[in-house]
Amino acid sequence: MKLNIYFSFFFLLVMSCGQKNNNLELEVYETSESGNKLTKISKFIVTENIATIKLDLKEKRQTITGFGGSFTEASASLLNRLSQKNRDTIIQAYFSEQGANYSLTRTHMNSCDFSLSQYSYAPVAEDMDLEHFTIEEDRGDIIPMIKDAMKASKDGFKILASPWTAAPWMKDNNKWVGGKLLPKYYDTWALFFSKYVSAYKKEGIDIWGFTVENEPLGNGNNWESMHYSPDEMTNFVQQHLGPKLEADGHTAKILGYDQNREHLKEWVDSQFKNTATSKYFDGTAIHWYASTYEVFPKELQYAHNKAPNKYLIQSEACIDSEIPKWKDDAWYWKKEATDWGWDWAPEEDKYLHPKYAPVNRYARDIIGCLNNYVDGWIDWNMVLDTQGGPNWFKNWCLAPVIVDPEKDEVYFTPLYYTLAHFSKYIRPGATVIALENSDKDLQATAAQNIDGAISVIVFNEGKIKKNFKILLGDKETSISINPQAIQTIVIPTKN
Numbered sequence: 001m002k003l004n005i006y007f008s009f010f011f012l013l014v015m016s017c018g019q020k021n022n023n024l025e026l027e028v029y030e031t032s033e034s035g036n037k038l039t040k041i042s043k044f045i046v047t048e049n050i051a052t053i054k055l056d057l058k059e060k061r062q063t064i065t066g067f068g069g070s071f072t073e074a075s076a077s078l079l080n081r082l083s084q085k086n087r088d089t090i091i092q093a094y095f096s097e098q099g100a101n102y103s104l105t106r107t108h109m110n111s112c113d114f115s116l117s118q119y120s121y122a123p124v125a126e127d128m129d130l131e132h133f134t135i136e137e138d139r140g141d142i143i144p145m146i147k148d149a150m151k152a153s154k155d156g157f158k159i160l161a162s163p164w165t166a167a168p169w170m171k172d173n174n175k176w177v178g179g180k181l182l183p184k185y186y187d188t189w190a191l192f193f194s195k196y197v198s199a200y201k202k203e204g205i206d207i208w209g210f211t212v213e214n215e216p217l218g219n220g221n222n223w224e225s226m227h228y229s230p231d232e233m234t235n236f237v238q239q240h241l242g243p244k245l246e247a248d249g250h251t252a253k254i255l256g257y258d259q260n261r262e263h264l265k266e267w268v269d270s271q272f273k274n275t276a277t278s279k280y281f282d283g284t285a286i287h288w289y290a291s292t293y294e295v296f297p298k299e300l301q302y303a304h305n306k307a308p309n310k311y312l313i314q315s316e317a318c319i320d321s322e323i324p325k326w327k328d329d330a331w332y333w334k335k336e337a338t339d340w341g342w343d344w345a346p347e348e349d350k351y352l353h354p355k356y357a358p359v360n361r362y363a364r365d366i367i368g369c370l371n372n373y374v375d376g377w378i379d380w381n382m383v384l385d386t387q388g389g390p391n392w393f394k395n396w397c398l399a400p401v402i403v404d405p406e407k408d409e410v411y412f413t414p415l416y417y418t419l420a421h422f423s424k425y426i427r428p429g430a431t432v433i434a435l436e437n438s439d440k441d442l443q444a445t446a447a448q449n450i451d452g453a454i455s456v457i458v459f460n461e462g463k464i465k466k467n468f469k470i471l472l473g474d475k476e477t478s479i480s481i482n483p484q485a486i487q488t489i490v491i492p493t494k495n
Helices: 002-011 073-080 084-095 142-152 183-202 230-247 261-271 297-306 329-333 340-344 347-352 358-370 414-423
Strands: 013-016 027-032 039-041 043-046 050-063 066-071 104-109 158-163 209-211 253-260 283-287 311-316 376-381 383-385 401-404 409-412 431-437 442-448 454-460 466-472 475-481 485-491
Touching: 027 414, 043 475, 050 442, 050 454, 066 073, 066 142, 066 414, 073 084, 073 142, 073 383, 084 142, 084 401, 084 409, 104 142, 104 183, 104 311, 104 376, 158 253, 158 311, 183 230, 230 253, 230 261, 253 261, 253 311, 261 283, 261 297, 283 297, 297 311, 329 358, 329 414, 340 347, 358 376, 358 414, 358 442, 358 454, 414 485, 454 466, 466 485, 475 485
Parallel strands: 050 466, 066 104, 066 376, 104 158, 158 209, 209 253, 253 283, 283 311, 311 376, 383 401
Antiparallel strands: 013 043, 027 039, 027 485, 050 431, 401 409, 431 442, 442 454, 454 485, 466 475
16 A cells, blocks of 8 residues: 555656746646636646657747737727727737737728728829828727727837728729739839828837738639739839838838738749849738648748748738637637638648637647748737627628627637737747657747747647656756647746
8 A cells, every 4th residue: 555655656746837846947827628718837747658848949940020910990990889998908908018918910001801891091083192192091990999009018019011902993993802903003002001101100100011912812802802913013012112112211011922821932932033022022921811720831931941031920810701609718629610711612622621629720820830930920800799790791700809899798719818828928039949849749839038038839739638848958847738728838037
């Protein structure tokens, strides 16, 4: 009996995370299907079958630009319909140091599908000099939301702006959807970007950068869009947009492409063909809609190797083709959720669109992106209603925060906490570092912040608890992660 007790004690180690174990101190925060929500975990039961995650500070990779979400008219209009208390709660949750501390955001120029209607800042046809340019449409919703976020943010955040389309009068089909920008309006459209920066500057809002066009390959002729080929976009940036912003003294970054990863090669080949084509491109933006399961590592690595000193930013992602589940945390951990491809993708692409839990999509993709040279990751709408809108096209989607404006109620879904695991603990300027992970069923990435602290993100999408050691030099600590859980492990600078 005594022998059994002895061996049980030997193999069962209950430890406090804040105490030293081989001199490696750390803090662990977990979000799990079992109910943890960025909860600090201080005790673990670690038994045998321990995997290892070995950190390598000598191999440094990309520098992080940031993580965050998007200021859309849909989200901003919903905040306007909530009580001041709930509005403030959401803003603080996203932008305060105590909350997710978002550092990289996006907004739309002119309307998009997540607008209440279709509109342009250039409403008057043939206004070549844009004398009637106005951002009046943004004054009641998007601008106040951004300003509130700025007040809540201690460190500030970057804003990436994207047009879905020019005004119909500038296009060859004279429509909101599809078509191309007429060459005679190239200079007018470049002026549009310059005026937008200046107009927002007058509001006290700095625009950090642009993407040239949201989804230049189109969206199936459903909502606002405008088409470019890779060389057409490169020409517009090289001959018109870049020179105009430069002449007007604007320093906003220019990111090319801004659509799904499977076509990255042809776009970066055009943008970074030579010194002349590369001059005004500061990087490339990508989306995940070709698959919310497959990361496309080869394409990401190719884009990085083509332009290793340029930005590679995931500018949009969401769980689409779904109406949010209200106050049902369990659903966000279940595979019943689909994306558009489950119903609509060509048969040969169906394998890219399996039924896969919403939390898993986010955790898997962000970790995969960080491990393949992506330096920024931006979610789509920050707030939607119980229908997954408002959206003039009725293109319903999920958001990390769902609200019922009629009842003035707010629901923070597990997606909010999943994103916060990255945005809160991996800050701008952090450097992604290499790691060796001995457990193929655990997904992991790591970055070292400017202050020297290291954040390790581990995701266990399996149904069983996992045990592993974090190794840093000659120091180590053994911990465990719950089934269906994501952890951020913070190793302070004092180690």
